[in-house]
Amino acid sequence: MKDLTQDTTRDTTQDTTHGELHSELAGTFDTTAMATETTLLNPRFYTTDFDEMDRIDVTPVRAEWDALLAQMKSDPNKGHFKKTEAWDKVDWDGMDPALRTEFIDFLVSSCTAEFSGCVLYKEMKRRGTNADICELFNYMARDEARHAGFINDALREAGVAVNLGFLTKAKKYTYFRPKFIYYATYLSEKIGYARYITIYRHLEAHPEQRFHPIFKWFREWCNDEFSHGEAFALLMRTDPKLTTSFTNRLWIKFFLVAVYSTMWVRDHARKDFHAALGVDIDWYDQEVYRKTSAIAKQVFPMEIDIDHKAWIPNLNRMNAAMIDMEKGKRKGGLSGRVAHATASARAMLAFARLYLIPVIRSTPPANVRLEPTY
Numbered sequence: 530m531k532d533l534t535q536d537t538t539r540d541t542t543q544d545t546t547h548g549e550l551h552s553e554l555a556g557t558f559d560t561t562a563m564a565t566e567t568t569l570l571n572p573r574f575y576t577t578d579f580d581e582m583d584r585i586d587v588t589p590v591r592a593e594w595d596a597l598l599a600q601m602k603s604d605p606n607k608g609h610f611k612k613t614e615a616w617d618k619v620d621w622d623g624m625d626p627a628l629r630t631e632f633i634d635f636l637v638s639s640c641t642a643e644f645s646g647c648v649l650y651k652e653m654k655r656r657g658t659n660a661d662i663c664e665l666f667n668y669m670a671r672d673e674a675r676h677a678g679f680i681n682d683a684l685r686e687a688g689v690a691v692n693l694g695f696l697t698k699a700k701k702y703t704y705f706r707p708k709f710i711y712y713a714t715y716l717s718e719k720i721g722y723a724r725y726i727t728i729y730r731h732l733e734a735h736p737e738q739r740f741h742p743i744f745k746w747f748r749e750w751c752n753d754e755f756s757h758g759e760a761f762a763l764l765m766r767t768d769p770k771l772t773t774s775f776t777n778r779l780w781i782k783f784f785l786v787a788v789y790s791t792m793w794v795r796d797h798a799r800k801d802f803h804a805a806l807g808v809d810i811d812w813y814d815q816e817v818y819r820k821t822s823a824i825a826k827q828v829f830p831m832e833i834d835i836d837h838k839a840w841i842p843n844l845n846r847m848n849a850a851m852i853d854m855e856k857g858k859r860k861g862g863l864s865g866r867v868a869h870a871t872a873s874a875r876a877m878l879a880f881a882r883l884y885l886i887p888v889i890r891s892t893p894p895a896n897v898r899l900e901p902t903y
């Protein structure tokens with residue numbers, strides 16, 4: 530029976546890949562295939578050592594923990610993720626095709642990222658026995674399910690919703706040790722907050738560039754991400770070694786550089802999308818890093834020096850190398866493989882240069898908790 534199930538999964542995956550090719554030819558989108566694909570840049574699904582996470586004792590941060598959990602329990606965004614009269618009619622057919630492609634790519638990638646959180650948090654809740662941990666992950670899974678569902682509603686209007694049930698089964702899961710989950714997830718929650726609020730504030734000042742109603746929902750939305758980030762900050766505070774030991778500092782720097790540079794490459798692939806919003810991508814990314822770094826000082830003993838003269842040039846080198854890697858992959862054959870290998874060496878070199886930029890050291894405050902202020 531087991532083999533049969535595996536075969537079915539494999540067959541469906543092949544169908545999807547085939548369907549993806551077909552829809553590229555037909556000019557439509559197989560968003561489920563886009564979301565399922567595992568690349569360096571696509572949002573991933575994670576799994577971890579759930580038993581180790583279940584053993585966390587939140588006693589050292591009890592007061593802050595209880596306050597945060599009470600706020601999550603009160604569920605301030607309970608009624609937020611519903612279409613209201615503020616949801617203007619979207620003219621998908623009249624949208625410029627290049628913008629439509631990039632916007633759908635943006636929505637699929639955001640939906641996958643939200644759903645990735647949902648799957649991980651739900652699994653932790655399901656496997657856990659620790660009441661504090663289970664309660665937290667239950668609230669966070671609730672929020673991420675709403676977020677993913679709301680984006681998927683927007684995709685459904687364009688006739689291209691992601692099959693989330695299929696995704697859970699077909700997507701590859703990346704294993705991360707719990708401490709890496711903390712660094713990566715903490716950062717992705719805080720970056721999520723910074724990205725959503727920066728777009729929201731920009732469109733508040735330039736409403737004529739709001740080409741889709743979903744952006745109107747970003748302010749309350751990003752407060753959920755902010756609280757999720759707060760929870761991971763508290764989890765990290767339960768064990769000071771996680772943010773103070775020499776090795777862990779190197780890992781934190783690694784995750785900061787990896788997450789920031791991935792965002793740079795991903796955003797620079799969406800020129801028409803950002804042009805439609807009237808957002809300069811370099812400005813936007815730097816602004817998001819600035820906000821994220823200011824927030825992350827609550828728990829990380831450093832920030833990346835994004836004003837260093839080597840920062841942007843090496844992000845651009847990395848972006849160019851990633852574009853060439855993709856070209857090599859598409860070309861195929863021996864010359865394609867050589868081109869891919871050369872470009873990937875260039876990407877690694879650019880990453881090493883980014884990593885070697887000295888950090889700005891800081892001392893996290895005694896109290897972790899912050900409020901969203903942007």
Ligand SMILES: [Fe+2]
Pocket residue numbers: 643646672673676753754
């Ligand atoms: Fe979310």
Ligand SMILES: [Fe+2]
Pocket residue numbers: 646673718721753754757
């Ligand atoms: Fe979140």
